[in-house]
Amino acid sequence: MIRTYKAVQVSQPGEFSLVELPIRETGPGQVRIRVEACGVCHSDVATVEGQFPGLTFPRVPGHEVAGRIEKVGPGVSRWKIGQRVGVGFFGGQDGECEPCQRGDFVNCTHPVVTGITADGGYAEVMIAEARALASIPDELTSAEAAPLLCAGITTFNALRKAGLRAGALVAIQGVGGLGHLGVQFARRMGFKTVALNRGKEREQIATDVGAHVYIDSADDVVSDLQRMGGADAILATAPKGDAIAALMGGLAVHGKLLVVAVPNDPMPINPFPIVFGERSIIGSLTGKAIDNQDTLDFSVLQNVRPMIETFPLERAAEAYAKMVAGKARFRMVLTMVADASR
Numbered sequence: 071m072i073r074t075y076k077a078v079q080v081s082q083p084g085e086f087s088l089v090e091l092p093i094r095e096t097g098p099g100q101v102r103i104r105v106e107a108c109g110v111c112h113s114d115v116a117t118v119e120g121q122f123p124g125l126t127f128p129r130v131p132g133h134e135v136a137g138r139i140e141k142v143g144p145g146v147s148r149w150k151i152g153q154r155v156g157v158g159f160f161g162g163q164d165g166e167c168e169p170c171q172r173g174d175f176v177n178c179t180h181p182v183v184t185g186i187t188a189d190g191g192y193a194e195v196m197i198a199e200a201r202a203l204a205s206i207p208d209e210l211t212s213a214e215a216a217p218l219l220c221a222g223i224t225t226f227n228a229l230r231k232a233g234l235r236a237g238a239l240v241a242i243q244g245v246g247g248l249g250h251l252g253v254q255f256a257r258r259m260g261f262k263t264v265a266l267n268r269g270k271e272r273e274q275i276a277t278d279v280g281a282h283v284y285i286d287s288a289d290d291v292v293s294d295l296q297r298m299g300g301a302d303a304i305l306a307t308a309p310k311g312d313a314i315a316a317l318m319g320g321l322a323v324h325g326k327l328l329v330v331a332v333p334n335d336p337m338p339i340n341p342f343p344i345v346f347g348e349r350s351i352i353g354s355l356t357g358k359a360i361d362n363q364d365t366l367d368f369s370v371l372q373n374v375r376p377m378i379e380t381f382p383l384e385r386a387a388e389a390y391a392k393m394v395a396g397k398a399r400f401r402m403v404l405t406m407v408a409d410a411s412r
């Protein structure tokens with residue numbers, strides 16, 4: 071008898087279906103995970119709408135995957151059956167391209183990308199590459215760990231790679247799925263943390279999660295930041311090109327605009343503050359397996375937690391629609407087992 075598992079797959083652009091798929095054997099270097107929770111990320115749109123180059127359907131989306139290893143493939147020695155692990159957007163390097171030879175796995179030119187080149191975590195079972203795994207600390211539930219594996223690592227890694235001093239002034243643009251974690255990381259890394267968001271509605275949440283200062287982005291953000299001495303870094307998490315570009319003026323000398331949002335519109339950058347004051351714009355893409363490990367461990371150490379709303383796997387389409395509509399507060403997480411939140 072063929073054993074099967076439930077999965078929510080995209081069979082054509084924009085169309086989810088709940089299906090039973092046959093359980094596959096693990097290949098060399100792979101593990102099979104019994105998924106407990108999977109976050110719903112805005113980047114899932116690239117899978118669902120078929121925007122990612124080379125994407126083929128059917129495909130199971132989901133790259134914030136937390137679960138338990140139920141099978142290890144040939145050649146896997148570090149991971150054991152029963153261990154709780156996570157995998158994010160980065161699903162494994164090829165180990166052969168030039169970036170890989172230089173240890174820069176996240177910029178691998180032929181990577182495994184979870185939920186894009188291989189089936190992801192909107193499912194009860196997923197095959198993952200062992201080299202892409204992080205171990206989930208006992209202090210985190212699977213539902214809490216899931217968003218840290220993409221939204222978490224994205225903001226954590228961008229901030230920690232930016233070469234900032236303790237006490238630096240750091241602004242987080244957007245208090246949403248990424249930003250509410252960015253504020254927590256910035257505060258707990260020892261930065262003076264400013265949250266930027268339109269309106270007053272998110273001020274309380276922003277200060278609750280650690281912002282020292284909240285600025286309504288409808289106000290003159292650039293002047294407000296300059297009055298504080300200028301930001302040493304601004305982490306742009308809200309995908310609006312013109313809004314991100316406008317923040318350049320709020321940077322201090324040598325300030326860095328850290329871009330993790332991917333706007334569809336261009337960013338019209340004023341070159342003046344780049345040259346006069348040697349400011350820079352830096353892109354940051356997720357991180358590799360050890361960066362995910364560091365994100366999870368730091369979150370335990372400094373008590374960073376995502377604000378989540380859970381949905382059972384069967385209601386994936388509903389959770390996805392809520393995320394796309396910008397109504398998630400702040401991360402939607404699909405759960406496959408009853409105790410994913412315990």
Ligand SMILES: [Zn+2]
Nearest residue numbers: 111113220221
């Ligand atoms: Zn993501």
Ligand SMILES: [Zn+2]
Nearest residue numbers: 164167170178
């Ligand atoms: Zn490579």
